[in-house]
Amino acid sequence: MRDQIFGEINQEDGSWYGEYPLDFGGTICSAEILIRSEDEIAESQRDAFRCFIEKWPDLNEKLIEALIGYYNNEERFSYGPDSEEEMSAWWPEIRTKEALLQAVKLETIVVAEDFMMEDGRYIYLLFSRSWGGEDLDDNGIGVCFVNEEITEIGHKDIAF
Secondary structure, eight states, X not given: OEETTTEEEEEETTEEEEEEEEEETTEEEEEEEEEOXXXXXXXXXXXXXXXXXXXXXXXXXXXXXXXXXXXXXXXXTSSOOSSHHHHHHHSOOOOSHHHHHXXXXXXXXXXXXXXXXXXXXXXXXXXXXXXXXXXXXXXOEEEXXXXXXXXXXXXXXXXX
């Protein structure tokens, strides 16, 4: 199905899926888009995504700074091997945009279910990451935006 806002999408397993090109840090990423809706897509979901995309150029740099802060203040050295040498391989120095962009990959844009939109416009971005050893549980990073403001950064499961 071709949607006026989301483009080409398909329904599967109670949600809608597609691909959406998004400039993240100066590189166009083809991110999966996941619209959480078992039925038709609600206007509130289209509105949330439309507002998010309109403000994305301003949000992009704020997001990069927030991810660098999250890494350094929450994640870095929070777990890992005992050896100092292994720890530095697990937890690289990430203080610049360039270093962050080498360590994370934007994978998915999640548009929350319609009932959540009563409290604001909820959009989540999900990233894979290269630090902290192999990510066997696919924890990655999730960023929650409400009304185009970052409200939470944590593991990917914050979107579900």
